[in-house]
Amino acid sequence: MRIMAQMSMVMNLDKCIGCHTCSVTCKQVWTNREGMEYVWFNNVETRPGLGYPKTYEDQEKWKGGWELKRNGKLKLKAGGRAKKLLNIFYNPDMPGIRDYYEPWTYDYDMLLNAPANSAHVPVARPKSLLTGEDMQISWSANWDDDLGGSHEIAAKDPILAKMNEEVQLEYEKTFMFYLPRICEHCLNPSCVASCPSGAMYKRVEDGIVLVDQDKCRGWRMCVSGCPYKKVYFNHKSGKAEKCTMCFPRIEVGLPTVCSETCVGRLRYLGIVLYDADRVTEAASVENEHDLLHAQRAAFLDPFDPQIVAEAERQGMPHDWILAAQKSPVWQLISRYEVALPLHPEYRTLPMVWYVPPLTPIVDEVSKTTSDPEDFRILFTALSKMRTPLEYLAELFTAGDTKPVEKSLRRLAAMRSYMRDINLGRDGDEEIAAAVGMTGEDMEDMYRLMAIADYDERY
Amino acid sequence: MSTSPILKLGTFLRRGEASDDLRQMFLKSPRAGEAFYRDRWSHDKVVRSTHGVNCTGSCSWKVYVKDGIITWEEQQTDYPSIGADMPEYEPRGCPRGAAFSWYTYSPTRVRYPYVRAQLINLWRGAKADFDDPVDAWQSIVEDPEKARSYKEQRGRGGLVRCSWNEVNELVAAAHVYTVKRYGPDRTAGFTVIPAMSQVSYGAGTRFYSMIGGTILSFYDWYADLPMASPQVFGDQTDVPESADWYNSSYLMMWGSNPPVTRTPDAHFMTEVRYKGTKVVSVSPDFSDATKFADEWLRVHPGTDGALGLAMGHVILRDFHVKKRTPYFFDYMKKYTDSAFLIELTERDGALMPHKFLTAADLQEVGAWGDAGDQPAFKTVMIDALxxxxxxxxxxxxxxTESGLGHWNLDLQGRDPLMTLQDLAxxxxxxxxxxRFDTEISANASEGEKHLGSAEVxxxxxxxxxxxxRTVTTVYDLMLAQYGVGREGLPGSWPEGEDDETAVGTPAWAAAITGVNVEAIERVACEFAQNADESRGRSMIIMGAGTNHYFHSDTIYRTMLALTMMCGCQGKNGxxxxxxxGQEKVRPITGFAQYAFALDWQRPTRQMITTAYWYLATxxxxxxxxxxxxxxxxxxxESMKGRTTADTLVEASKRGWMPSYPTFNRNPLDIADGAEEAGMEVPQYVVDQLKKGDLEWACTDPDNPENFPRVIFNWRTNVLGSSAKGAEYFYKHLLGSGHSVRGAENGPENRPTSMVWREEAARGKVDLFMTADFRMTSTTLHSDVVLPAATWYEKFDISTTDMHPFVNSFNVAIDPPWQARTDYEIFQTLAKDFSEMAVKHLGTRKDVVAAPLSHDTPDALAMPRxxxxxxxxxxxIPGVTMPKLITIERDYTKVFEKWNAIGPLPEKVGMTTKGVTFRPDKEMELLRSRNGVARSGIAKGRPLIDTDRKAADMILTLAGATNGRLALQGFKEMEKRVGKEFASLAEENESTLITFAKTREAPIPVVTSPEWSGSETGGRRYSAFVINVEHEKPWHTLTGRQHFFLDHDWMTDLGENLPTYKPPLDLHRLYGDAKIGEQTTGYAGDEQVAEVAVRYLTPHNKWSIHSEYQDNxxxxxxxxGGPAMWMSIEDAAKIGVKDNEWVEAYNRNGVVVARAVVSHRMPEGTVYLHHATERTVDVPKAELTGRRGGIHNALTRVLMKPTHLIGGYAQQAYAFNYVGPTGNQRDEVTVIRRRSQEVEY
Structure with missing residues (x-):
C-alpha cells in the first residue's frame, strides 16, 4: 500500500446557477495574457450542448484518454510512443482554434476617436485577436449558453448521440443544467503519459498535475491526450499550460480562485487519500460500469486507524491526515456517495467529482400519483426527471443509471426529511432508511450541502 | 485561526518519493518550473471596494494591485455571520463584477475631458469675442444657426480633448446662463439608484438642489417601481433581504430569474430546497431559474394577473369559504382592509362599489359620536350585532390631534365581521x-374596437x-370579484370550476395563461397549505418579468393578494x-439631508422622469x-374624449404629481413679479394663472420657453439603457439623426389640454453632458464628456435591499489619466458656478411648485x-394645486454651502416617513470629527469637503446606521402609535457605523423606524414585521394593507379590486401588426417572410443594464453582440438560422441583431435583452440605412392614468415612490431575416 494524498474537488451541480463567475475570476488571474486569449482553465458548459472545445467528449474523434487492450492493459487511445513520434509534427487529433473559438476584440477606439461629421453613430466592430482583421463572430467560449442555437447545436451533443433513449428538444420538455469544468488532476493522467518531453508531472504531495514551463517543448501531445481537453497551447510562449489547481494559493492555505469565488457555493475542496498501488488496477477493470466502484475502492478511509498508522509510517504529516478526515470531498464521495466522477470511462481516474442535478417534472409526476401534494412522493419520484437519468449516467457513470439514481434519491430524501424539521415536526426515519441512511446522516449531509461556510467547504 | 483544513496545509513540507510506474510522473519539490505561476499570483496590496450604480448587488470585493496597476478582483468573504443555521452571505459577487477591472485600462475608458468639435470651436470663437463666459454661451445658444450646427452633430463623432479648466468654464457658464434666462428648473440632473454610491449620487443632486435644478427620478422611469406597493402597502418598496428566502418553506419565482439577476443571492434559493422548500417557477421561457424549480408554470407573457386571480380563487374557495382557516381569517381581519365597509351606490338598476364608509358618513346622520378631526379619513367596520x-x-x-396615541392596529377587543353573511x-x-378580457365583437365598428374590450x-x-347607505365589506367584494360563490347570493357565478367564461376560475385562467387547471389548483393549494402550517412562510419572489408591463400594478395586486390572504406579509420567510432595481438607501435620513441639500433649504425639485422625457422628447x-x-x-364622464397625456396635465395642475419646468416663465422672475405686484407669491401665481398670463409648461412642451436646457448625466446611461422611445430622444430632445418611423397624431387624437404646434421642436436641449468612465450611447451623443473615476478609484458607500450591510468603496488606485470622482467634479462645478453667479445672479427668490406629499398631512387633501x-x-395651493414655496437662493454661496452641513437638521429636524429625528448630539460629533468651516455663510458648520466626510454625514444622520437616532425615532413613534417600539432599538443605542468601520468589513445596519422590518436580535430583515408584531399601521387610508382602492380614477379604470388586464393590444390601439401575423417584406430587393411577435426585454446574463455588455x-x-432570442417555430416562419442577422422594426424604430434560436423559447415571443447597446457590433439597418438602435428603439413611453393619482392617502406623491412607470413590455415588433452582408 502506497498512501498518497490528492487535492480534489466536488462540484454540486444541483446548486450551479451557471453564472460563470468562476470562469471570469480564473481567467483574470491566470489566462488574460497574450497567447492565452482563447484559454479558459475553468469553463462552464450548458448541457445538453457541445462543450469547450466543441464535442471534446467524442473520443472516437479526438482519441483522448486511455483504452483497455484485449490483454487487460491500458494504452493511450491516441496510440503509443511509436505512433506519437510519427505524428509529432502533425497531430491529427489536435483541436484547431475554431474547435475552441477564434478570440476577438473590438475597435473600441472608434467610440472616442470617430472623426467629426461621421455619417453614423460610431460603433466598435469586432476584430480577430489572431489576425487583427474584421470578423463576423460565429463561436465563443460559451456559445451555446442556455441552449442557444439548440436544434443546430445541442442536437449534436455527443452524449445525446450515445443515449438509447430518444431525447426531444421541445419547449415543454426543456431541460438544461450547467457543467463547470477544470482540469481533473487525474490519478491516472493521460496527458502526463502523452508528453514526449517528460515535462508534465503530478506533484507528489498533493497530486496536482502541472506542465513544467521550463521543460515543455510544445509538442502538444498532452492537448490531444487529455480527454477533457484541459491542457491548452499558449501560442505565444509555445508551451502547454493548464489549470494549476491554484497551487500558489493552496500552498499558502487559500482555496482555488474558482472555489473561493463560486457564488453558488457549490464547490468543495479537500484531500482524498488513496492507495497509489491500486490505481492501475482501478483504471483497468473490464466493465466500464465498475470504474466508479473501483475508483472509490482505491480511496482510503482517513478514519481507519490502520490507514492512519500506515500513512504516518510512510511519512505523511499529521496535519494532512487531519485534513483528509475533515475533507468535505471525501464525505460527498465516500460517506454519502452523492458525488460521481466525470466520464470515468476515459479511465484517467479523474479527481473532480460532481453531485448530479435534481430536476423533477411535477406535472408528469402528478399524473401518476394520487396525491401530488405529498412531498415525499413529489421529491422521490425520479423516473420522470426533466433531465433524463440516462443523460446524467452517460456523463458520470459510463451509462449506468443506478449510481445516479441513488445519488438523486438521497438528495430527494434529504429534502423530504428536512421538510418535517423545517415545519417543526420530527424527522421521519423511514425516509432516511429508504435511501440507506439515518436521520442523523440526513442532517449532517444537509449541513454540508446547504449551510457549510467557507471553512467547511475548503 | 481558521479551522479550514485547506488553510492548514500550508505547513506541509513538500517532500516524498519521486515515483514513476511507466505512466505516471511524480515530482517532488523543488520544482523550478512552478515559479512562473507563483510570480503570476504575487501582488502588492488588496483593497476593499464594490461596484456602483449599475448593480443593486452591493457586493464587497477584494481589488488586487501590483506595481500600482489593478490586476484583478475577487469577492470578499468576510461578511459577519447571519446565524448558525443559515448559509452565510459569502461570497457575494457575479461574473460581471469579476470582470469590472477590465474597464480600468480598456480602450473604451474615457481618459480626458472631451467636447464635440463644433461646440468647442464655437466656444473658443465666442470667448474671443466676449470677455464674460456667460455672454459667450448666450451668443452660441441664442443664435439659431450656431445652435443647430453643433446640436445636429450629436452622435456623429468629433470629440476633441480639452483641459478641465476650459470645460469647467463652459459648463458653469451654461448653468448660470440657463438659471438666469430660463430658470433653474430648466437645468436637470439625471443620476440613478443612489443606494449603490450615495456620495457620488448626492454630490450632483446636492448641487442641483442648491441652485433649484430638477432632479430626475429613476425607479418609476425604469418601471422597476411596483406601483402596487404604494397602492397596497402605502410604501415605496419594502422587501426581505435575500437571506430571508432561506426562512421560506414555499417559494415561488414569478417573473424573476434570480440566478441571472440576483446572482449573489441565488444560493439561498438553491439551498433552501434542501430544507424541503418547494420551489415553483412561473416563466414563459425555460429560464435559468426554472432549472431549479420543482414545478414550471409556462405562463403566456403578461397574463400573470389571470393566474394570480385564479390562484386567489382557489385559496378563497378552499381555505376561506369551504373552511375558515383561523390563521388566515384572523390575519386578514387585523392586517388588511377586508373587514372595512364599502358603500354601494346605484347604477343601472344595480349597485356598484363606491367608497370606504367613513366616520364622516356616520356623523352626518348621527350614527356615530364625535370622531375627532378628519373624520372623512377614519374608515369603518361593523361588529356581529x-x-x-x-x-x-x-x-x-x-x-391629527385626536389620533395621537391611537394610530395603531389594536382592535381593542372588538371583533369586526369579515363578511356580512355572518350578520343576522x-x-x-x-x-x-x-372585466377586461373579453373579445371585441367582430361586428364592432372601428370606433368601438378602439374603445377596449371591457364588459360588466x-x-x-x-x-x-x-x-x-347600502354597504358591504371589502372581503365580500373580494369573494365576488374572485368568483367564489356562496349560498344565497344573486348574480352570475361560475357554473362550475370548469367554467371557462367566468372570471376567477382556474379553467378561465387556464384558457388565458396556458397553465393547466391542475397546476393552478395544486400550486395555489400548496402555497396556502404551507402558509397555514408554517404561519405565513410562503414567499413570492417577483421580478421584471411581471413588473414591466403597462398593467403591472394590476398583475402585482393579484400576486400580493395571495400573500395577504395567506397571512404571509410581515412574516420572516x-x-x-x-x-x-432595488434602491434601499438604508441610511435614508442622512442621505436625504446630504443629497437634496435639505440641510440648507427645502424642498427640492424632484421630478417624475417618465413624464419629463415624455414631454421633453x-x-x-x-x-x-x-x-x-x-x-x-x-x-x-371624466375620462371621455381625453388622451393619457391630458391626464398627465391634469395631475400636474392639481399638484398630484410634480411638474418641472413648471410654468412658461422663469420661476425667479415669477418671484420678482409677485414682489413688483406687491402680492404674496401663491396669490400672485393663482392670479396670473387665472388671468391666463401664466401657463403651465407641461401644456406646451414645444415652446422654447419650456425646453429643458441643460441636462447632466452621471452614474447613468439613459440613451443606451432606460430611454423608452430612444429614437424620439434623438429626434426631438437632441436634434440628431434618428429612426422614428411612426407619424405624429392627427387632429382627431391630439390632447385637448395641450398646445399643438405644427412644427415639433428639434434639439431642445442646449447642453447635454455626461460624466462616465466608458463610452456609451449617452456619451456618444453628449456635447461634453467628462472622465469619471471608476468604482475602484474613489471613496463611497453602498447599501441594498438584498443584504443588511453597509459596504465601502475605496481607492485601490488614484483616478488615472485625468479622471476625477463625481464628488470632485461637482465640487468644482459648484465653485465655478458660484464665482460666475456674482455678476449674473447674486441672491434671487425662486418659486418652487411642490406636489402634495405622501407621509404628510398633504395626503388628506382629497376626502374620499x-x-x-x-x-x-x-x-388652492397645497390642496387643489401644488404648494407654492419661495426659496431665497444666494447663488454666490453655493460652493460654501455645498462643502458644509447646513443648520436645518437641528432647527427643524429631519423627517422620514413621518418620523422626525433631532440630530443635536450628532452635529456636535460631526463638528469634532470633520472640522468646521471658519468663515462665510457656513461659518461654524461641520465640513463635508471630502467624499469621506460626506459618507460620515450620511451614516451619522440616519437611524439605520446610528442606533441613538433609531431609538429616538422609535420613541417618537410610540407617542403617535401608542404602542411599544423602543425595544427594537435599545440593543443598538451605542451603535454608530462610521465610514472607517465600513472600510474594515461589511457592517450590518440596525433596526430603525425608517424601515418596516426588524433585525433586532440578529433576525433576517423582512418587510412589515414591525407592523405585524407591534401593531403599527401601514401608511394607507385604513392603516391596513389594501385590497380595495376607492379613488375616482381607480373606479374609472375598473381597478378598485385586484383584477386581470391583458397586455395592451397595440394592434387595436395603434394599428400595429397582430401578434403571429405573417407578412412579406423586403430585405433590399429580396422578398422575405416576416412575422409579428411580442417583444420582451428581460435582463441579460452578460451585462448589468448596459454596463458590461461592452466588456x-x-x-x-x-x-459577442446584440442577440435576439426566438423560438424554433418563429425562426422557421422567417427562415432564419441561429446566428443569422435579423431586423426587428415597428413604428418606434429598428433593431439589428443576430438570432439565437432555441427550443427553450415560447412561440410568438422574442427576447432582446435589456440595455442591448449600440456601441458594439451593431451594423446599419437595411430598413433605414442608419445604425441599428438599442433595445429601447422599439419601445415608447405609455402613460397609465392611475399612476398619476395624488393627494389622496397612500396615493400621494413621493420621489421614486409614486409616478407613471416607463413600462415597455407590451410592445410588438415585426422580425425578418435580413441580408447577411452587413455594413457598419
Missing part, C-alpha cells in the same frame, strides 16, 4: 363588476344598511419579495392613447378620493 365602529389606525389618526338579517345585492357582469354580495405627439380605451364601462371636474375646482470577457462568454 350590526353596530358600525371606527377602529384605531386609519389615516385620520395619523396626523343581512340583505343581498348584485354589484356591477368589470353582476355578482351578489351580502349587504346591510348603515347611515342610510413569507410575503412578497420584489427585486427589480415629444413622445406625447405620437401617443394619443385615448383614456377610454383603458377605462371601465362604468367610468364617469373624489375628483371634481378640474374646470370647477378652485385653485470583452462578457462578450466572449456570450454571443
Amino acid at each position: 350590526g353596530q358600525p365602529f371606527v377602529p384605531n389606525g386609519s389615516l385620520g389618526d395619523r396626523f 338579517g343581512h340583505g343581498t345585492a348584485k354589484v356591477l363588476l368589470t 357582469y353582476r355578482r351578489g354580495v351580502p349587504t346591510t344598511q348603515i347611515a342610510g 413569507g410575503g412578497w419579495a420584489h427585486y427589480v 415629444d413622445q406625447w405627439r405620437y401617443d394619443g392613447l385615448p383614456v377610454e380605451a383603458l377605462a371601465s364601462p362604468l367610468a364617469g 378620493g373624489s375628483v371634481d371636474p378640474y374646470e370647477s375646482t378652485d385653485m 470583452l470577457y462578457m462578450l466572449s462568454l456570450g454571443r
Whole structure:
C-alpha cells in the first residue's frame, strides 16, 4: 500500500446557477495574457450542448484518454510512443482554434476617436485577436449558453448521440443544467503519459498535475491526450499550460480562485487519500460500469486507524491526515456517495467529482400519483426527471443509471426529511432508511450541502 | 485561526518519493518550473471596494494591485455571520463584477475631458469675442444657426480633448446662463439608484438642489417601481433581504430569474430546497431559474394577473369559504382592509362599489359620536350585532390631534365581521363588476374596437344598511370579484370550476395563461397549505418579468393578494419579495439631508422622469392613447374624449404629481413679479394663472420657453439603457439623426389640454453632458464628456435591499489619466458656478411648485378620493394645486454651502416617513470629527469637503446606521402609535457605523423606524414585521394593507379590486401588426417572410443594464453582440438560422441583431435583452440605412392614468415612490431575416 494524498474537488451541480463567475475570476488571474486569449482553465458548459472545445467528449474523434487492450492493459487511445513520434509534427487529433473559438476584440477606439461629421453613430466592430482583421463572430467560449442555437447545436451533443433513449428538444420538455469544468488532476493522467518531453508531472504531495514551463517543448501531445481537453497551447510562449489547481494559493492555505469565488457555493475542496498501488488496477477493470466502484475502492478511509498508522509510517504529516478526515470531498464521495466522477470511462481516474442535478417534472409526476401534494412522493419520484437519468449516467457513470439514481434519491430524501424539521415536526426515519441512511446522516449531509461556510467547504 | 483544513496545509513540507510506474510522473519539490505561476499570483496590496450604480448587488470585493496597476478582483468573504443555521452571505459577487477591472485600462475608458468639435470651436470663437463666459454661451445658444450646427452633430463623432479648466468654464457658464434666462428648473440632473454610491449620487443632486435644478427620478422611469406597493402597502418598496428566502418553506419565482439577476443571492434559493422548500417557477421561457424549480408554470407573457386571480380563487374557495382557516381569517381581519365597509351606490338598476364608509358618513346622520378631526379619513367596520365602529389606525389618526396615541392596529377587543353573511338579517345585492378580457365583437365598428374590450357582469354580495347607505365589506367584494360563490347570493357565478367564461376560475385562467387547471389548483393549494402550517412562510419572489408591463400594478395586486390572504406579509420567510432595481438607501435620513441639500433649504425639485422625457422628447405627439380605451364601462364622464397625456396635465395642475419646468416663465422672475405686484407669491401665481398670463409648461412642451436646457448625466446611461422611445430622444430632445418611423397624431387624437404646434421642436436641449468612465450611447451623443473615476478609484458607500450591510468603496488606485470622482467634479462645478453667479445672479427668490406629499398631512387633501371636474375646482395651493414655496437662493454661496452641513437638521429636524429625528448630539460629533468651516455663510458648520466626510454625514444622520437616532425615532413613534417600539432599538443605542468601520468589513445596519422590518436580535430583515408584531399601521387610508382602492380614477379604470388586464393590444390601439401575423417584406430587393411577435426585454446574463455588455470577457462568454432570442417555430416562419442577422422594426424604430434560436423559447415571443447597446457590433439597418438602435428603439413611453393619482392617502406623491412607470413590455415588433452582408 502506497498512501498518497490528492487535492480534489466536488462540484454540486444541483446548486450551479451557471453564472460563470468562476470562469471570469480564473481567467483574470491566470489566462488574460497574450497567447492565452482563447484559454479558459475553468469553463462552464450548458448541457445538453457541445462543450469547450466543441464535442471534446467524442473520443472516437479526438482519441483522448486511455483504452483497455484485449490483454487487460491500458494504452493511450491516441496510440503509443511509436505512433506519437510519427505524428509529432502533425497531430491529427489536435483541436484547431475554431474547435475552441477564434478570440476577438473590438475597435473600441472608434467610440472616442470617430472623426467629426461621421455619417453614423460610431460603433466598435469586432476584430480577430489572431489576425487583427474584421470578423463576423460565429463561436465563443460559451456559445451555446442556455441552449442557444439548440436544434443546430445541442442536437449534436455527443452524449445525446450515445443515449438509447430518444431525447426531444421541445419547449415543454426543456431541460438544461450547467457543467463547470477544470482540469481533473487525474490519478491516472493521460496527458502526463502523452508528453514526449517528460515535462508534465503530478506533484507528489498533493497530486496536482502541472506542465513544467521550463521543460515543455510544445509538442502538444498532452492537448490531444487529455480527454477533457484541459491542457491548452499558449501560442505565444509555445508551451502547454493548464489549470494549476491554484497551487500558489493552496500552498499558502487559500482555496482555488474558482472555489473561493463560486457564488453558488457549490464547490468543495479537500484531500482524498488513496492507495497509489491500486490505481492501475482501478483504471483497468473490464466493465466500464465498475470504474466508479473501483475508483472509490482505491480511496482510503482517513478514519481507519490502520490507514492512519500506515500513512504516518510512510511519512505523511499529521496535519494532512487531519485534513483528509475533515475533507468535505471525501464525505460527498465516500460517506454519502452523492458525488460521481466525470466520464470515468476515459479511465484517467479523474479527481473532480460532481453531485448530479435534481430536476423533477411535477406535472408528469402528478399524473401518476394520487396525491401530488405529498412531498415525499413529489421529491422521490425520479423516473420522470426533466433531465433524463440516462443523460446524467452517460456523463458520470459510463451509462449506468443506478449510481445516479441513488445519488438523486438521497438528495430527494434529504429534502423530504428536512421538510418535517423545517415545519417543526420530527424527522421521519423511514425516509432516511429508504435511501440507506439515518436521520442523523440526513442532517449532517444537509449541513454540508446547504449551510457549510467557507471553512467547511475548503 | 481558521479551522479550514485547506488553510492548514500550508505547513506541509513538500517532500516524498519521486515515483514513476511507466505512466505516471511524480515530482517532488523543488520544482523550478512552478515559479512562473507563483510570480503570476504575487501582488502588492488588496483593497476593499464594490461596484456602483449599475448593480443593486452591493457586493464587497477584494481589488488586487501590483506595481500600482489593478490586476484583478475577487469577492470578499468576510461578511459577519447571519446565524448558525443559515448559509452565510459569502461570497457575494457575479461574473460581471469579476470582470469590472477590465474597464480600468480598456480602450473604451474615457481618459480626458472631451467636447464635440463644433461646440468647442464655437466656444473658443465666442470667448474671443466676449470677455464674460456667460455672454459667450448666450451668443452660441441664442443664435439659431450656431445652435443647430453643433446640436445636429450629436452622435456623429468629433470629440476633441480639452483641459478641465476650459470645460469647467463652459459648463458653469451654461448653468448660470440657463438659471438666469430660463430658470433653474430648466437645468436637470439625471443620476440613478443612489443606494449603490450615495456620495457620488448626492454630490450632483446636492448641487442641483442648491441652485433649484430638477432632479430626475429613476425607479418609476425604469418601471422597476411596483406601483402596487404604494397602492397596497402605502410604501415605496419594502422587501426581505435575500437571506430571508432561506426562512421560506414555499417559494415561488414569478417573473424573476434570480440566478441571472440576483446572482449573489441565488444560493439561498438553491439551498433552501434542501430544507424541503418547494420551489415553483412561473416563466414563459425555460429560464435559468426554472432549472431549479420543482414545478414550471409556462405562463403566456403578461397574463400573470389571470393566474394570480385564479390562484386567489382557489385559496378563497378552499381555505376561506369551504373552511375558515383561523390563521388566515384572523390575519386578514387585523392586517388588511377586508373587514372595512364599502358603500354601494346605484347604477343601472344595480349597485356598484363606491367608497370606504367613513366616520364622516356616520356623523352626518348621527350614527356615530364625535370622531375627532378628519373624520372623512377614519374608515369603518361593523361588529356581529350590526353596530358600525371606527377602529384605531386609519389615516385620520395619523396626523391629527385626536389620533395621537391611537394610530395603531389594536382592535381593542372588538371583533369586526369579515363578511356580512355572518350578520343576522343581512340583505343581498348584485354589484356591477368589470372585466377586461373579453373579445371585441367582430361586428364592432372601428370606433368601438378602439374603445377596449371591457364588459360588466353582476355578482351578489351580502349587504346591510348603515347611515342610510347600502354597504358591504371589502372581503365580500373580494369573494365576488374572485368568483367564489356562496349560498344565497344573486348574480352570475361560475357554473362550475370548469367554467371557462367566468372570471376567477382556474379553467378561465387556464384558457388565458396556458397553465393547466391542475397546476393552478395544486400550486395555489400548496402555497396556502404551507402558509397555514408554517404561519405565513410562503414567499413570492417577483421580478421584471411581471413588473414591466403597462398593467403591472394590476398583475402585482393579484400576486400580493395571495400573500395577504395567506397571512404571509410581515412574516420572516413569507410575503412578497420584489427585486427589480432595488434602491434601499438604508441610511435614508442622512442621505436625504446630504443629497437634496435639505440641510440648507427645502424642498427640492424632484421630478417624475417618465413624464419629463415624455414631454421633453415629444413622445406625447405620437401617443394619443385615448383614456377610454383603458377605462371601465362604468367610468364617469371624466375620462371621455381625453388622451393619457391630458391626464398627465391634469395631475400636474392639481399638484398630484410634480411638474418641472413648471410654468412658461422663469420661476425667479415669477418671484420678482409677485414682489413688483406687491402680492404674496401663491396669490400672485393663482392670479396670473387665472388671468391666463401664466401657463403651465407641461401644456406646451414645444415652446422654447419650456425646453429643458441643460441636462447632466452621471452614474447613468439613459440613451443606451432606460430611454423608452430612444429614437424620439434623438429626434426631438437632441436634434440628431434618428429612426422614428411612426407619424405624429392627427387632429382627431391630439390632447385637448395641450398646445399643438405644427412644427415639433428639434434639439431642445442646449447642453447635454455626461460624466462616465466608458463610452456609451449617452456619451456618444453628449456635447461634453467628462472622465469619471471608476468604482475602484474613489471613496463611497453602498447599501441594498438584498443584504443588511453597509459596504465601502475605496481607492485601490488614484483616478488615472485625468479622471476625477463625481464628488470632485461637482465640487468644482459648484465653485465655478458660484464665482460666475456674482455678476449674473447674486441672491434671487425662486418659486418652487411642490406636489402634495405622501407621509404628510398633504395626503388628506382629497376626502374620499373624489375628483371634481378640474374646470370647477378652485385653485388652492397645497390642496387643489401644488404648494407654492419661495426659496431665497444666494447663488454666490453655493460652493460654501455645498462643502458644509447646513443648520436645518437641528432647527427643524429631519423627517422620514413621518418620523422626525433631532440630530443635536450628532452635529456636535460631526463638528469634532470633520472640522468646521471658519468663515462665510457656513461659518461654524461641520465640513463635508471630502467624499469621506460626506459618507460620515450620511451614516451619522440616519437611524439605520446610528442606533441613538433609531431609538429616538422609535420613541417618537410610540407617542403617535401608542404602542411599544423602543425595544427594537435599545440593543443598538451605542451603535454608530462610521465610514472607517465600513472600510474594515461589511457592517450590518440596525433596526430603525425608517424601515418596516426588524433585525433586532440578529433576525433576517423582512418587510412589515414591525407592523405585524407591534401593531403599527401601514401608511394607507385604513392603516391596513389594501385590497380595495376607492379613488375616482381607480373606479374609472375598473381597478378598485385586484383584477386581470391583458397586455395592451397595440394592434387595436395603434394599428400595429397582430401578434403571429405573417407578412412579406423586403430585405433590399429580396422578398422575405416576416412575422409579428411580442417583444420582451428581460435582463441579460452578460451585462448589468448596459454596463458590461461592452466588456470583452462578457462578450466572449456570450454571443459577442446584440442577440435576439426566438423560438424554433418563429425562426422557421422567417427562415432564419441561429446566428443569422435579423431586423426587428415597428413604428418606434429598428433593431439589428443576430438570432439565437432555441427550443427553450415560447412561440410568438422574442427576447432582446435589456440595455442591448449600440456601441458594439451593431451594423446599419437595411430598413433605414442608419445604425441599428438599442433595445429601447422599439419601445415608447405609455402613460397609465392611475399612476398619476395624488393627494389622496397612500396615493400621494413621493420621489421614486409614486409616478407613471416607463413600462415597455407590451410592445410588438415585426422580425425578418435580413441580408447577411452587413455594413457598419
